[in-house]
Amino acid sequence: MLSGMLTSSGEWDWGRLEHILPASVLDTLAADKPPRPQYGPDAPGWRWDERRRFTLASAYRSLLSDSTQLRDPKRRIIWALRVPQRIRVFMWITAHKWYLTNVELVRRHISLSDGCSICFKGVEDIEHVLWKCTKAHELWYNVLRSDKLDSFMSTPFDDWLLINLRHKSGPVNPEIVWKGPDRGWVKVNVDASVNSTDNQALIGGLIRDDSGGWVLGFYGVVGRCSLLLAEMWAIHEGLCRAWDTGCRRVEVETDSKEAACIVNRVSHALAGSALVQAIWTLMRQEWLVQVWTLIQFRL
Known part of the structure; x- marks a missing residue:
């Protein structure tokens, strides 16, 4: 399995991988954390099921979604609109x-x-x-x-x-207000973006105390991955930086509701990912961690 491609310290053995994989695959691999025993067994997973298990239903859904544009939900919505044909065409071209x-x-x-x-x-x-x-x-x-x-x-x-x-x-009269954490806590705001042309993911974030004072900022390149996985990397990096800085009461704020659901175990998506297991391991350390979305409610 993949564990044979790791160094003695548990990181990807890039010197070995560079000889057998193209650069595009290496960038994709860089966005996945290496498997480790504490993250669960190193085992294959079915990508089209949130629990990573093969089912006939998930296989059918994957084939159905890729079979034809006739089943594209955008087609049903756009062409059913009671608007001039030129607007439907405009929306169809824009959607694709x-x-x-x-x-x-x-x-x-x-x-x-x-x-x-x-x-x-x-x-x-x-x-x-x-x-x-x-x-x-x-x-x-x-x-x-x-x-x-x-x-x-x-x-x-x-x-x-x-x-x-x-x-x-944005609103006509935009007013951006940062809501500080409770007294004695710090807030970690994280975000991620993925380049639409090559799927290269960037992450960044900052840590502020309860008075809004600057504690730490960070950014980095992840590799090739989905936006959801990039958002998870941003949360992981934010937690690591907060722990290393000595923060022990931490609020993490993300604009990805799906990522927050995964971290709070509301969603089972990516549950078999080593990255998700690493985030859960970080959260089990001796500190208090809360993960929120930007609309300010606890999941």
């Missing part, structure tokens, strides 16, 4: 990220730069074109502050779209 953005042009070797030529801030992917660009943000700001917008929203999907538009564009 088929626009020729600069990121896509670079991927096709048509352009040399993937940067935005309008605001010159960040890469021009589909999210940048629709939300992140300063011109796009200005457009949504002017649209969403109009009192007439709610009158056009009549279906459940319209309500969902309106909520997401306002979430993406």
Whole structure:
């Protein structure tokens, strides 16, 4: 099993792995913690089941999801909308990220730069074109502050779209307030992002005391992985930094509800992952740890 690819200290034996695996696979492997006895037995797992066990139902669901676009839930939602056909087409193309953005042009070797030529801030992917660009943000700001917008929203999907538009564009008068932890505690805010072109994951976070004073900041590159796994790495790194700093009463705050559910054992997803087992092992040490989501309720 994988335990044969570890060094005597329990880390990945990169010198050995580099001779048998391509760079893309090594980046993916770097995002997984090496198996250790305290994390459970080193055993294969079925990726399409949250408990990592093979079932006919999970196999059927995986085949069904990959079989045809006709079963794509976006197809059922978008083409059922009572809107002009051009809007359905626009939403369909957007949902599948088929626009020729600069990121896509670079991927096709048509352009040399993937940067935005309008605001010159960040890469021009589909999210940048629709939300992140300063011109796009200005457009949504002017649209969403109009009192007439709610009158056009009549279906459940319209309500969902309106909520997401306002979430993406931010409130008309944004006021960001950091809520401090209880007295004697520290708060660890963590976050992660994954590059849409190569799946390279970045994590970062900071630790502040109950008065908002700076304790520690950190960031790092994880490797190639999903956004959920990157969020789990951010929580793991935040816990490690808090422990090493001597903090013994810690609140961890993440914007990933799914990651918080896994850490609090509400969800069984990734339960067989060595990374999740490592987080649970950290939380069993002699300290008090709470994991929250940004909407400030305990799971």
